Amino acid sequence: MSAAALPRMRYVWIVGVFAALVVMLALGLRLDPSKVPSPLIGKEAPRFELPRLQEPRKTFSDKEMLGKVWLLNVWASWCVSCRDEHPVLVEYAKREDVPIYGLDYKDKRADALAWLRDFGDPYRLSAFDADGRVGINFGVYGVPETYLIDKRGIIRYKRIGPVTPELMDRKIVPMMRELARE
């Protein structure tokens, strides 16, 4: 190779980097940015032991729930969508086979209690996650979120955003029934 041709190769790597960028963007175009899968589905729910919202002296731990199929609903009094979701939860909480437990996420106790007083309390009980540690372990992405946890403490389903009556009827309640039979 002649000396004059050598420096020509110097900047070819830039073209290579750019080509890689374009390939990545092309792959990215085929993805749906609004879909958020949960890495926790099919895995054991994170361990936690938190004070209860109504009775701060007592605690609530995931261990107490082993052997039961239950819903963990992450909520907060500051969350706007929780307010839309709330009547749905209150409605389904009346049913014996849909036990809903709350995780009050990054909230103030007084606000949370007032909220439940004003709008009704669908939860068998709520754990109080003041600093949001447990929520982070669950990978809370946006409040509200709902987790379906089976008898062995494994997360089987996760919903980001408010649950709707359709979702409860078509997906969550049938799944809970099936899991209860296992």
Place this chain on the structure above:
Amino acid sequence: MIPEIGQFALSLALAVALAQSILPLVGAARGIPGWIALARPAAQVQFALLALAFVCLTYAFVTNDFSVAYVAMHSNSTLPLVYRMASVWGGHRGSMLLWTLLLGAWMVAVTLFSAHLPEEMVARVLGVMGIVSAGFLAFIVFTSDPFARLFPVPPNGQDLNPLLQDPGMVVHPPMLYMGYVGFSVAFAFAIAALLSGRLDAAWARWSRPWTLAAWMFLTLGIALGSAWSYYVLGWGGWWFWDPVENASFMPWLAGTALIHSLAVTEKRGSFRSWTVLLAICAFALSLLGTFLVRSGILTSVHAFAVDPRRGVFILILFAALVGSSLLLFAVRTARIGLGGSFAVVSRESSLLANNVLLSVAAASVLLGTLYPLALDALGAGKISVGPPYFDAVFVPLMAPAVFLMGVGPLARWKRASLPELAVLLRWALAVSVLCGALLPLLLGRWSPLIGLGLALAAWVVASSVVTLRDRVRHAGSAAGAWARLRSTPRSWYGMMIAHLGIAVFIAGVTVVKGYETQKDVRMQAGDTVELSGYTFRLIGVSKVQGPNYTATQAQMQITRHGRTVTTLYPQRRVYTVQHMPTINAAIDEGLMRHLYVTLGDPLNATTWVVRVQYKPLVSWIWLGCLVMALGGLLSATDRRYRVAATMRRAASSEVAVTQAGAAR
């Protein structure tokens, strides 16, 4: 009928753009004067056709012609006239039309202010811009026709997104696009220089005013976008490191580096290949920004005008334009000499260091913006990269860059003396260290970041004073000093002012981040809340009717030490057409502080969640940007660029060509 005229004008513009992108370039390569001479008229005709198309679309909006699908999607007969006109760029198709219209405007500007350039250079520059324009026009005509008709004709339109119904939004996209598109001129000059093989000081001097003008518009555009999110989104944030904000910030960083690199290339002939690469990168990042926003590849609060099918087209366009430029760069830079040498301590080295810092900053924003996408594309899961990453990366990169900003203007070209610089700058350094150590204590709280921020702001101001004094040091008398200052070129003042703008900006960011306070409270009529010495009293909440919305409005009286400061009226609006609720915060603005009140959700019939915020110096953030843009304006209109431009009127173009040749 009118929309069809617009459609026809667009197709014609595409044909003209194709001719403009082929004939002048071939003419310049083969030396065919007739083809070279085609460049100017082609660009002007193209602009006229684009302007006609734009006027036709505006007409459709003004007359509420809902048979045009784009109008039906983005307007409504109840929408106020000014917003109907701004709706032209409220959606994807119209914003692409605006993009090409502005590209046409820049092309016409090149035809008008290029009399001092060699004709083949002008032909090449306009030819390259013609290629860009042809690509985007093909994109509009084949995938995003703004004039497409809709049957059956809907009785009314779907309205403009309420978040865009704001004066800031009327001017933000044109400014931002002026900046984005403006970098195409510097890009076209760089490609033209690569094609001709003449990458010299004259090329740098020709590119500089264009780059400065584009940079000025981009600065204003970004500032307007930031102010919009502060005023309109209702939560008092002014920068979110949102992918689309990053998309506008990356070309700004590259453009800033380019301005400085061009200065070195013009004055000293150094950094040529680096400068050319920056010119390509600044425009490539502008195109990438357009791609990211228009393809909807990233989720973002800005995704107002998204259609994934179009992404493929823009990606191909992006890949073809940037890929071929980089290839040309890789092949041709072997021929470019390195230019004058310089010592480790010199103005060149400080500018080079700053350039590297700015480029690394741009690259790290690119990384943070695309990393989630890359992981997702590799199937490695979804993550988001947020402010903690950007804050962690930015402060360590920008602190030394700002420090060098103080040193660079004082350092001599080629070789500077470190002891001399130290003597010159010791007072400035002492002042800034003192400011960093003591000012925060006066303001109430010291932390390392606040100290650093205020020290840097003070450093920029103090070192500017030193630079100004150094300028007149050997003048002898006051009259001599005045004469020296008068003979100093305007671009030098532009630089100093832009640097002071950075100081104002840094002070604003530091103080607002360090001392802002906020409270979220539940309030009933008559309740009060105290914040940073101000008392906010909720007088009452009432219903208000707007032209195309209904609102719940709170009346909030603010007092300080018993004296009334102001009364604010924050609202929650529901826009009747789209049923979209918006939060319209009320702000008491002042140079030293903003009071920001947001009416939140109702808890019951009489109780509301209210957020009150105290934001010291927040307006300095945008004031700083304004000052920077002013600096850019002064530099871009420096005499030595204007002299070259006015020569066109005085002399024939042949003479001008010789002049430019001699200047080289």
